[in-house]
Amino acid sequence: MKEERGKHRIVVLNVNSEEHSVAVKDGETLLDVLRDKLRLTGTKKGCNLGVCGACTVLVNGQPKNSCLLLAAACEGDEITTIEGVAGEGVLHSLQRAFINHGAIQCGFCTPGMIISALDLIKRNPDPSEDEIKEALSGNLCRCTGYTRIIDAVKSWKKYKKTKEPPSRSYDSEKFLTVGRSLPRVDAADKVTGRAKFAADYYFQNMLYGKILHSPIPHGRIKKIDTSRAENFPGVKLVLTGKDVPDITYGVSPARYDEYILAKEKVRYVGDEVAAVIAVDEETAEGALNLIQVEYEELPAVFNPTEAVQEGAPQLHERYKNNINTHVDHHFGDIEKGFAEADCIREEEFVGNHVYQNPLEPHTSIAYWENDGSTLVLYSSTQVPHYVHYMVARVLDIPLGDIRIIRPTVGGGFGAKAATTPLDLITSIASKKTGRPVKMLYSRKEMFLYGRGRHKQYMKFKIGVKKDGRITAVKSKIYLDGGAYSSFGVITAYYAGSMIPTLYMIPNYRYEGFRIMTNKPACGAMRGHGTPQPRFAFESLLSMIADDLGIDPVEIRLRNAMEANTRTCNDLDVRSCEFKSTLKEVEKKSGWREKYGKLPPGKGIGIGCGGFVSGAGYAIYRGQVQRSLEKKPEAFQKKAIFPHANAIVKVSEDGTAVIPLILAAEIGQGAATVLSQMCAESLGISLSRVRIRMEDSDISPLDLGAYSSRTTLMGGNAVVMACRDVLKKLFATVSEIWGCKPQELEAGENRIFHKRDKSKDMEWAEAARRYFNEHGPLVGTGWYKPPEELGGDYKGAAVGTSPAFSFGSSVCECRVDLETGKVKIERFTDYHDCGTPINPQAVHAQVEGAVVMGSGETIMEEVIYDGKGNTLNPNLHDYLLMTIKDVPEIFSGIVDSYEPEGPYGAKEIGEGATLPVLAAVAHSIANATGVWIKDLPITPEKILKALKNKEEAA
Amino acid sequence: MVISDIALHFPKNLSEAIRLLGELEEARVLAGGTDLLIEIKQGLVMVKNLISLKKIKELKGIEKKGNRIRMGALSTLEEVMSDPLINQYIPALADAAASMASFQIRSMATVGGNISSAVPSADLPPTLIAAEATVELHCSDSSREVSLSEFFTGPREMICGKGELLTSVFIPLPPDETGIAFQKFALREASALAVVNVASKLTIKKGKIERALIVLGAVAPTPVLASKASGLLCGNKPSDSLFEKAALTAREEGNPISDIRGSIWHRKELIQVLTRRTLDEALSQVQGKLRRGK
Incomplete structure (x- = not known):
């Protein structure tokens, strides 16, 4: 042969x-x-x-x-x-259905979904819901919660094949875009496969890189021999710790503790040790095996309880006893509060370490342009600006010499909220080789890089009066942080700061410890630090309600937050319709007919939650500047620079408006809601708006997609820039008409006089007239959070926000009492997200959060062996809910208006996750009669608890 | 990721495939690829030569041959699920196929692959063993037929020698008054391996169990024929208490390990519950047949 x-x-x-x-x-x-x-x-x-x-x-x-x-x-x-699938510019009915039903978010799963659905409707043009679920059972989606995908496939026949572009033109004659469920502005690109994600870019002469990860959890690097790898055919460059700057990076400025490649020590299985850059990925990967690293293995520690003991292995010298962050907050007087209580209950809870698992793996591509003076970095990031800032720090060059490009991003949920080794290695390697360098994580590497949710070990104590009114709350939490700080300092503060925003809590004590262990670093995941304490608090509150014989909805109503309240930890709540969300879910779910009245194995439960609409302060201190140039400065209780900035540029013929803003569209719908607000503010149709958010050379700074900030902060910046445009337009037109600018109005693609109907001009014509006389028609806008947010204690900045969201969820489930298996059957959710800009987008966020949160509660967990190895770093064994696992979901929005938000809007993206965990846990407890207090609530834990109860009886 | 250094071969017929399998170094046959390629990509097996069975027609098709059903090794799981013969005579096998993986994977994965990969949690073997299926193995100069219950020798190990290929599965048509049921417990509704799976067969004559076979999957290195539990049923009238006793006995016949999908304890609990449920279901199949017969 x-x-x-x-x-x-x-x-x-x-x-x-x-x-x-x-x-x-x-x-x-x-x-x-x-x-x-x-x-x-x-x-x-x-x-x-x-x-x-x-x-x-x-x-x-x-x-x-x-x-x-x-x-x-x-x-x-x-x-x-x-x-x-789409032939010659004509979209298939199915693609139209996906667009119109809002069945798309990040768009990464969309092509595969459509292909599977296409086969189904060919075999079976009228599929039932079960048939749809079966046909799409092999297509995972992390964003949508599948609900709208099922709806789209069900109703595909309603849509005619149409010429593109369908997403905006079909609506071109309608105005008043804010508050309407318009299709996403990026939908047509996403259903056709044209949307380009970072990995979809190829450049001439491009090289590929791969990283060598530490195979041991803790050790010193004694020697690295890269010679064999360097001589491997096709290898262009090998980098190790000595080739990268001696500058640390991270997320929280007080704790920059990572090197791009390990300098002396490795601290977890997966730590980055070396990188190979070669002509293709296969060569780079092959050459990794030729790098010989000699380690001196050190004892390792994998759980926080052991890590804080005297004599435990120390990960970093600077964190004594591996304590990375210690928070001690006391508001009011808990001793007094508990003394006043009629009923006190204390319980311990344990969360789980879950991983965001956006469907798109992290990708970076870097090259240098402008005679090699300017770095261009394509990054699949949620936070282009923070990547910009951090790359400037580590390479020690001005931000002005760096251009960050954020292509279409396939989901983030916090996994892409920090600068990655890929960003930094491609930047350095492309400089050294003079060629574009591309690097992608495999799914396994995504798990190794980590930044998933901290596992929290929580003890909660709540005291209440006989009528259920809360007198005091105490919590003590250990967060398992993994090997580096990342977001963790902030996480540790968030774990405490969000608890008093939902209920009136007069006395509150929170003690938090973030502990280093020899595992991948944990970071910020949807709901940052809050979902697990919220799960614990809500579960305990429901237990207390049962203890006192008060209905769980009623005990929440009696304690619910009210509008215009300063919480005990000095957070200012403005709009608040929490009570409405409770009353609505109670009614809609049929709570009163069901709670306590269901047969064994059937359960109903409630959970509530709320979140910030954008962090009150930026992650780093001081102005926008290379961090190494900045002197350490004291914290100031104000935003130093605007957190969101927009330029609204009108085309010279007046027919197109281009808002420029570096806000990150990562699937959540930022591009669409910002475009809607732009159209609304200018009085033009959405089809005339073409937003540009990808390129830091073009769009001004926005801090990005984290802390649920984009709608409120980005929206305010865009609206302000639009007002600036209108001011200029009105000045020009009023001069022509000989009237006052304030007598003019814009709407329906026209500028007209409020009273004199004869004075009426095409919007585009007005813009052309402006250009003829004054040159480019451009408006600028920005948003700074209000000054003086938060209290005067250490860590008071975390949790501050211009506005807070509120929500309530009711979960209904069925439990097989013989095997422990849970089927989550129905979710009813109402949210106060202010006045929604795009209700369909709000519901889509809620549905996605319900499914992600449900999975987190019953099946998701990164599992380690006793030696720091991840046992399930793939999607076979790390269980995301499939389309066959998801419940029926009803999402509702209560009337609310947030004065600080654009058009009254607040956040929805992260807050929607918060009620879910406790609602699921409570419904399982209700179905089985046993509370499981450690996540995930697996069939085995349920069955064990049932057996224990049986034996005890 | 490119799977480095693999040579792909496309034999045109069975004898060529078997010849290549015998001759080539570190060779494996490639059928659906849904297990093997994942193994190769993860670096779990070393393969130098892949022999694609794509062009070999002899290995396809499900048909009735005398008093047996023959499934070609290349029959896909989707074909098994939707095949009229399977659904008529041994619907439990269709259930087992339907419980597996996802739609796409079922369109690719084959019967031969599911069996010869010899993964302890595989879903087809328990039902096939309960149905007393045999497999035909071909090597260059001969073929043999062996009972599937003797096929597996360990996790990812079976009796095929070098150059030997599983070509067909034969399932005897179940006698009248026979029910075969399959139950699986997994941690999600799709793309999930069995934590435990159980298949049971009951043949009931004149109100008494004449023959019973209970087969447990994912609870030992190979599928387990729970012979004590099966034996306990024979000669007796079916009843709830008898089934419960058999389930309790089966529980002790499994020898599970603890892994990321479940502990020994949970698996044992599941054996008991699933065994009882398969027996109940097999009985009601028989009762259904009787009613229809009258």
Whole structure:
């Protein structure tokens, strides 16, 4: 037999009815060939192991995972990718249905979903809900909660095939865009596979990098020999700790404690030790094995209880007893509060370490332009500005020499809220090699990089009067932080600061410890630090309600936060319709008919929560400037610079308006709601607005997608910039008409006089007139959070916000009392998110949060062995809910208006997660009669608790 | 990720495939690829040569042959689920196939792969063993047929020698008054491996259990024929208390390990519950047949 291994062969692939003759290696997957060689990048690589379904293509009409097909074996097959679904600019009815039903968020799973659904409707044009779920059972979605996807597939026939662009033009004749459920502005690109994510970019002469990760949890690097790797054919550069700056980085300025590549020590299995840059990914990966590292292994510690003991292995010298952060907050007088209580209950709870798992893996590409003087960095990030700031710090160059580009991002949820090793290594390697460098994480590397939710060990004590009114709350929490700080300082503060925003708590004590352990660093995940304490608090409150014989909804109503309140920890709550959310969920879910009246195995439960609408203070102190140049300065109780900034630029012919803002669209819908607010403010139709958010050279600073800040802060900046545009337009037009500017109004694509109907001009004509006389028509706007937010104690800044959201969820579930298996059947959720800009987008956020939160409560957890190895770093074993696992979800919005928000709006993205965990836990307790207080609430824990109860009886 | 250094071969017929399998170094056959390629990508197996079975027609199709059903090794799980013969004679096998993976994977994964990968949690083997299926193994100069209950020798280990290929599965048509049921417990509704799966067969004559087979999956290195529990049923009238006793006995016949999907304790609990449920279901199948027969 002739030796043919590793050689290329020419195969002819029939893709979308076109024949491609392509040289492939026998081991290359169809997915890689479609993407890397044919550049059909609509087919996505999410897990590369056949679970996520983002790579689904039709092979001879059947949906298959292209990551599990070898390209050379596909010769003679008819392959259809997402690019082949819409023909010649005409969208398929199914694509229209996805657009109109809001079945798209980040868009990374969308091509695969549509391909699977396409096969279904061909076989079965009128599928039932169960048939849809079965057909899409191999397509994971992390954003939508699947609800709208099911709706879209169900009603695909309603939509005619239409010429593009459908998403905005169909609405072009309508105005008053704020408050309406308009389709996403990026929807058409996402249903056709045209939306370009970072990994979809290829540059000429591009190199690829891979990282060598530490195989041990704790040790000193004694020696690294890279010579064999350097001599490996195709390798261009090998980097180790000595080749990267001696400058630490991280998220919280007080705790920058990471090097790009380990300098002396490794602190967890996965720590970055070296990087290889080569002509392709395979070569880089192959060469990693040739790097020889000699370690002196050190004892390691994996849980916070052991890590704080005297004599425990120390991860960092600067964190004595591995205590990274210690918070001690006392508001009011808890001794007095508990003394006044008629009923006190204390319970311990344990959260779980979950990982965000956005479907798109982290990706960075860097090159240097402008004669090599300017770094261009493409990054799949939620926070382009913080990446900008951090790359400037580590490379020690001005921010002005760096251009950050954020392509379409396939979900973040906090996993992409910090600068990654990929961002920094590609920047350095592209400088050294003079060539573009691309790096992507595999799914396993995403788990190793981590930044998931901290596992929290919590003790909560609540005291109440006979009528259920809270007199005091005390909590003590240990957070398992992993090996580095990342966001953790802030996480530790958030774990305490959000508790008093939901209920009137007169006396409150919180003690928090964030502890370092030899595991991947934890970071900020949706609801940052708050979901687990909220789960604990809500569970305990429901237990107390039962103890006192008070209905769990009623005890919440009696303590609920009111508008215009300063909380005990000095947070200013303005708008608050928490009570309405409680009353609405009670009514809509049929709570009174069900609670306490369901048969064994059926349960109903409630949980509540709320969150900030944008952090009151930026993550770093001082002005926008290279951090190494800044002198340490005292904290000031005000925003030093505006947190959101917008330029609204009108095209010279007046027909298009381009808002520029660096706010991050990561799937949550920021581009759409900001565009809607822009159209509304200017009195033009949404189809005339084309937002540009991707490029820091073009769009002014916005702090990005974290702390649920974009709608409120970005929105305010855009609205202000629009007012600036109108002021200029009105000045020009009023001069022409000989009237006062304040007598003019803009609406329906026109400028007109409020009383004199004869004075009426096309909006575009007015803009042209302005340009003729004054040059470019541009407005600027910015938003600074109010000054003096928060109290005067240490850590008072965390939790401050211009506005707070509120929400209540009721969960109904069924538990198999013999196996412990839970089926979450129904969710009813009402939120106070202020006045929604786009109600459909709000519901979509809620549905996604319900499913993510439900999964977090019953099945998700990163599992480690006793040696710091992650046992389930893939989507086979780390369980995300599939479309077959999700409940029926009702999402409602109560009337509310937030004076600080644009058009009265507040946040929804993170707050929607907070009620979910406790609602699920309570419903399981209600169904089984046993409370499980450590997450996730697995069938095994339920069954064990039931058996223990049986034995005790 | 490119799977480095693999040579792919496309034999045109079975004998060529078997010849290649015998000749090539570190060779494996590639059928659906849904297990093997994942293993290779994760670096769990070393393979130098992959022999694609794509072009081999002999290995496809589900048909009735005499008093047996023959499933070609390349039958996909979707084909098993939707096949009229399977649904008529042994619907539990369709249930088992339907419980697996996801729609896409079921369109790719094959019967032969699910069996010969010899993964302890595989979903088809318990039902097939309960149905007393045999498998046909071919090597270059001969073929043999062995009972599936003797096929597995350990986790990812079975009796195929070098150059030997599983080509067909034969399932005897179940006698009248027979019910076969399958139950699986997994941690989510799709793309989930069995924590425990159980298949049971009951043949009931004149109100008494004539033959019973209970097979447990994911609770030992290979599928377990719970012979004590099965034996305890034979000759007796079916009843709740008898089934409960058999379930309790089966519980002790499994030898599970604790892993990320479940502990020994939970798996044992599940064996008991699922065994009882399969027996109940098998009985009601028989009763259904009787009612229809009258």
